[in-house]
Amino acid sequence: MLEVIRLDATAAVRYAEIWAFGRNPAYADFDGMGGDCTNFISQCIHAAGAAMNLTRDVGWYYRSLEDRAAAWTGVEFFYRFIVGNRGVGPFGREIGIGETQVGDVIQLGDETGFYHSLLVTDLIDGQPYVAAHTADAFDRPLYSYFFDRMRVIAVRYARCERRMS
Numbered sequence: 333m334l335e336v337i338r339l340d341a342t343a344a345v346r347y348a349e350i351w352a353f354g355r356n357p358a359y360a361d362f363d364g365m366g367g368d369c370t371n372f373i374s375q376c377i378h379a380a381g382a383a384m385n386l387t388r389d390v391g392w393y394y395r396s397l398e399d400r401a402a403a404w405t406g407v408e409f410f411y412r413f414i415v416g417n418r419g420v421g422p423f424g425r426e427i428g429i430g431e432t433q434v435g436d437v438i439q440l441g442d443e444t445g446f447y448h449s450l451l452v453t454d455l456i457d458g459q460p461y462v463a464a465h466t467a468d469a470f471d472r473p474l475y476s477y478f479f480d481r482m483r484v485i486a487v488r489y490a491r492c493e494r495r496m497s
Contacts, residue, residue, distance in 0.1 A: 335494040339380040341435025345453045347379035348463035352470035360397040370449040371405045372465035377422050382490035385421030392421045407446050414485055424487040432460050432484050440479035
């Protein structure tokens with residue numbers, strides 16, 4: 333049986349602060365392979381308490397460079413997993429920018445698709461500040477980015493296997 337837990341946004345931001353300008357050696361660095369942004373965001377969400385979904389091909393997990401889900405590292409795969417997940421792991425929904433909370437994920441795009449994932453680390457006067465990899469940042473104002481479109485994903489909960497007491 334699955335239990336729903338609230339993710340710890342403070343833990344996600346703390347992880348982002350520690351690793352925004354470095355790379356956790358427990359994970360591969362994807363900077364030279366298309367970008368490390370979604371890998372970093374997945375690490376932050378995992379640090380917030382989300383269990384990995386180990387379902388081969390369609391899950392959300394990282395074991396090694398050779399054994400990982402596309403949703404762990406790919407912008408569009410991440411989005412599809414989060415908004416469609418009904419099993420173990422994080423889940424969420426797309427929301428308006430005015431509903432954004434610390435710990436949510438913002439994805440930036442252009443006319444060809446979405447290409448960058450950011451973690452909301454703070455809100456100042458309603459404006460999101462973010463952390464990211466590839467173009468490493470922590471508490472960078474969203475308005476300093478150039479993009480044609482964006483989507484905000486509320487990633488506030490996860491499902492895990494219920495522990496028997």
